[in-house]
Amino acid sequence: MTRQPVLRFTDALVRLAHLVQQVFAEVSKEHDLTPQQAQLLCLLVDGPVGMTDLTRSLHLEKSSLTGLVDRAARRGLVARTRDARDRRACRIELSGDGRRVAVLAHEEVARRLEALAAELPEEHKELLVSAVGGMVSARGPQGGGSGT
Amino acid sequence: MTRQPVLRFTDALVRLAHLVQQVFAEVSKEHDLTPQQAQLLCLLVDGPVGMTDLTRSLHLEKSSLTGLVDRAARRGLVARTRDARDRRACRIELSGDGRRVAVLAHEEVARRLEALAAELPEEHKELLVSAVGGMVSARGPQGGGSGT
DNA sequence: GCAAATTAGTTCGGATTGCCAACCATTGTC
DNA sequence: GACAATGGTTGGCAATCCGAACTAATTTGC
Numbered sequence: 210m211t212r213q214p215v216l217r218f219t220d221a222l223v224r225l226a227h228l229v230q231q232v233f234a235e236v237s238k239e240h241d242l243t244p245q246q247a248q249l250l251c252l253l254v255d256g257p258v259g260m261t262d263l264t265r266s267l268h269l270e271k272s273s274l275t276g277l278v279d280r281a282a283r284r285g286l287v288a289r290t291r292d293a294r295d296r297r298a299c300r301i302e303l304s305g306d307g308r309r310v311a312v313l314a315h316e317e318v319a320r321r322l323e324a325l326a327a328e329l330p331e332e333h334k335e336l337l338v339s340a341v342g343g344m345v346s347a348r349g350p351q352g353g354g355s356g357t
Numbered sequence: 358m359t360r361q362p363v364l365r366f367t368d369a370l371v372r373l374a375h376l377v378q379q380v381f382a383e384v385s386k387e388h389d390l391t392p393q394q395a396q397l398l399c400l401l402v403d404g405p406v407g408m409t410d411l412t413r414s415l416h417l418e419k420s421s422l423t424g425l426v427d428r429a430a431r432r433g434l435v436a437r438t439r440d441a442r443d444r445r446a447c448r449i450e451l452s453g454d455g456r457r458v459a460v461l462a463h464e465e466v467a468r469r470l471e472a473l474a475a476e477l478p479e480e481h482k483e484l485l486v487s488a489v490g491g492m493v494s495a496r497g498p499q500g501g502g503s504g505t
Numbered sequence: 506g507c508a509a510a511t512t513a514g515t516t517c518g519g520a521t522t523g524c525c526a527a528c529c530a531t532t533g534t535c
Numbered sequence: 536g537a538c539a540a541t542g543g544t545t546g547g548c549a550a551t552c553c554g555a556a557c558t559a560a561t562t563t564g565c
Contacts, residue, residue: 218474218482219467221489226377228493229370231416243521260543268379273523275544280521297531297542319367325492326366333488334366340481341369344473345376391550408514421552423515428550445513445560 229322236317240310246281250303250311257290257302286310377470384465388458394429398451398459405438405450434458 216224230244237247245267252258252266264274278301281287286307292298303311326334364372378392385395393415400406400414412422426449429435434455440446451459474482 216486216490217467218486219470221486222373222377222470222474223381223466224493225370225489226374226381228496229374230378233371233374245522261541269522270524271543272525272545276522279544292542295532295542297529299543318371319365322367322370325495326488328491328495329488333484336481337485337488338364338366338369340474340477340485341373342364343476345372347473347476348376393551409512417551418553419514420516420554424551427515440513443513443561445558447514 228325232321232325233318236314236321239317240314242286242310242314245277246284246286247311247314249277249281249301250286250307251315253287253301253303254308254311254315257300259292259298259300261298263301281307376473380469380473381466384462384469387465388462390434390458390462393425394432394434395459395462397425397429397449398434398455399463401435401449401451402456402459402463405448407440407446407448409446411449429455 233247234244237244240247242250248267249263252263258266260271260274260278263269263278264271267274267277269277278287278289282289285304287301288304289299290302292300329337381395382392385392388395390398396415397411400411406414408419408422408426411417411426412419415422415425417425426435426437430437433452435449436452437447438450440448477485
């Protein structure tokens with residue numbers, strides 16, 4: 210029976226997850242996006258992506274993604290383009306508006322998280338980054354991009 | 358413009374949040390709970406809590422919480438008890454079933470997160486815990502319990 | 506003491522999210 | 536050229552969330 214620290218390791222992870230999620234939700238809301246829409250936009254900043262790839266990155270069923278894309282498209286954030294090589298497939302790409310808001314939101318999330326970690330010495334941050342890298346890869350590469 | 362590491366600090370945080378969230382969702386599902394219900398149950402393990410306190414912990418509007426508690430109660434996980442001192446208020450408490458599944462789910466989440474972090478040396482984990490502690494408190498104490 | 510403001514929860518309507526099963530169209534296989 | 540596999544959409548359903556309006560009990564102000 211070892212004496213536990215104030216917060217157990219796993220509880221700290223969960224807390225951190227909540228914190229990040231909350232920041233993300235706030236920023237999304239301020240940009241008039243739902244968190245899911247914001248996440249979708251962030252996955253598209255490096256160029257158009259097909260629906261099937263997106264379902265893997267977002268861990269959604271195809272039908273769920275159809276709806277998400279529909280609503281994002283209705284708001285003019287995103288557009289469907291037919292894939293020339295495979296006429297079943299389509300590629301989702303950002304509109305000008307979509308790109309603008311995606312970049313802004315991403316930057317704002319980064320800004321706020323950095324602010325929360327302002328007290329943290331640089332070495333600790335880097336250590337945390339490498340630790341996360343290990344944990345994420347321990348689960349298999351999940352999908353592309355920054356994920357923000 | 359400093360050269361950034363492979364993964365920026367904030368991106369690592371976001372990735373980690375996704376990872377934790379996913380583990381949490383999986384475990385919830387395996388126990389036939391929605392993530393929200395699981396989170397609710399975890400907030401109740403230390404004893405009954407009033408609706409208003411819960412809205413603060415969960416960052417939900419009162420009306421949203423009413424629905425969440427309704428559905429949890431319908432499934433027999435939770436019960437409303439009238440507060441003796443304030444007859445407007447009620448306190449939400451776990452049923453036997455609810456407590457059982459809450460504990461199981463919490464343990465399972467902890468187990469899987471520990472497994473993902475198995476490679477991590479103990480000092481790094483502790484450092485991460487203290488770092489999280491700092492970030493969380495930088496935002497003000499959010500709510501009680503382990504949060505799992 | 507009692508009207509007015511506050512606080513605790515609920516109800517209602519609406520948008521979003523997510524799943525599953527069934528479906529259409531295109532592509533690939535034999 | 537039939538048949539399976541792949542890429543997406545549609546429809547139905549439950550859960551989640553919000554905001555506004557509401558009821559009931561408590562507290563405040565005078």
